[in-house]
Amino acid sequence: MIVEPSPAKTHQMIRDARRRGLTIGCVPTMGALHEGHVSLIRQAKSECDFVVATIFVNPTQFGPNEDFSKYPRTLEADLEMCREAGASLVFTPQTTDMYSPDTETIVRVTKLSTVLEGAHRPGHFDGVTTVVSKLFLITDPDKAYFGQKDFQQQLIIRRMVTDLNFPVQIVTCPIIRESDGLAMSSRNRYLSPDERRTAAQLYQALMLGEKLAKETTLSPPEISARMQAHLESAGGIQVQYVVLADTSSLETLTARTAPQAVGLIAARVGTTRLIDNLVISL
Numbered sequence: 626m627i628v629e630p631s632p633a634k635t636h637q638m639i640r641d642a643r644r645r646g647l648t649i650g651c652v653p654t655m656g657a658l659h660e661g662h663v664s665l666i667r668q669a670k671s672e673c674d675f676v677v678a679t680i681f682v683n684p685t686q687f688g689p690n691e692d693f694s695k696y697p698r699t700l701e702a703d704l705e706m707c708r709e710a711g712a713s714l715v716f717t718p719q720t721t722d723m724y725s726p727d728t729e730t731i732v733r734v735t736k737l738s739t740v741l742e743g744a745h746r747p748g749h750f751d752g753v754t755t756v757v758s759k760l761f762l763i764t765d766p767d768k769a770y771f772g773q774k775d776f777q778q779q780l781i782i783r784r785m786v787t788d789l790n791f792p793v794q795i796v797t798c799p800i801i802r803e804s805d806g807l808a809m810s811s812r813n814r815y816l817s818p819d820e821r822r823t824a825a826q827l828y829q830a831l832m833l834g835e836k837l838a839k840e841t842t843l844s845p846p847e848i849s850a851r852m853q854a855h856l857e858s859a860g861g862i863q864v865q866y867v868v869l870a871d872t873s874s875l876e877t878l879t880a881r882t883a884p885q886a887v888g889l890i891a892a893r894v895g896t897t898r899l900i901d902n903l904v905i906s907l
């Protein structure tokens with residue numbers, strides 16, 4: 626496995642692999658890897674000859690009051706996980722390798738980026754789409770792998786790839802969870818033992834939504850209200866949003882007008898902001 630911080634050298638190595646007839650899979654990450662990331666690399670390895678994992682804590686997707694400076698950085702352990710999962714190359718640029726001080730260009734998905742996560746984290750998705758565009762241009766993959774964990778992110782990336790004719794196929798991989806249902810996240814390590822126990826209620830609320838959709842005739846807003854009440858009754862959870870939304874447009878559903886919905890939750894447990902989601906049949 627090669628570890629390479631230079632965009633130009635990474636591009637060259639991938640071009641050489643392509644010339645040898647290999648298919649390229651790309652797995653963008655911010656490091657602090659866990660089994661969720663590993664599942665993406667493994668899936669890439671099962672479908673592509675040459676897998677590039679990227680590790681870059683992208684400053685432009687963090688707001689001024691967010692956790693950029695304290696975001697966990699665990700490069701040695703990350704590289705070991707990439708190696709075990711079957712990556713061929715790990716691209717590990719520094720901020721200065723990715724952004725010159727004169728940078729002016731951004732890539733923006735105008736509508737999908739403004740709701741839900743976009744409304745709570747202004748500018749976040751501009752940072753994501755800009756850096757993912759750059760990663761696609763540097764790594765020129767046939768396929769790129771994203772987690773359903775960041776449901777809105779994978780929709781926005783799909784929109785961008787269609788709109789800008791990026792010659793890459795986006796693959797969305799299932800959410801990997803802890804045994805109590807908490808979605809794995811690099812940010813879970815910020816949780817105290819008490820908060821960690823409380824955090825499992827996000828998944829419980831999603832399961833409640835699924836059960837109510839199946840067993841009652843409640844409308845989507847009635848279901849999300851029950852989910853919110855569940856979270857608030859747990860104590861120690863500050864809900865930012867709970868919605869049942871259309872799985873493509875992310876518009877909040879007011880009635881059972883689609884065969885399925887995505888239940889989306891964002892909440893703070895202590896000072897840690899967590900998100901989770903579940904696709905629910907209606």
Ligand code: AMP
Pocket residue numbers: 653654655656660661662664665770771772773774775798799800801802808809810811
């Ligand atoms: P991040 O390092 O948080 O930017 O995540 C990198 C990629 O891993 C994104 O596509 C995430 O959606 C994906 N990911 C993060 N957590 C999980 C998880 N628990 N299960 C599956 N994919 C995940």
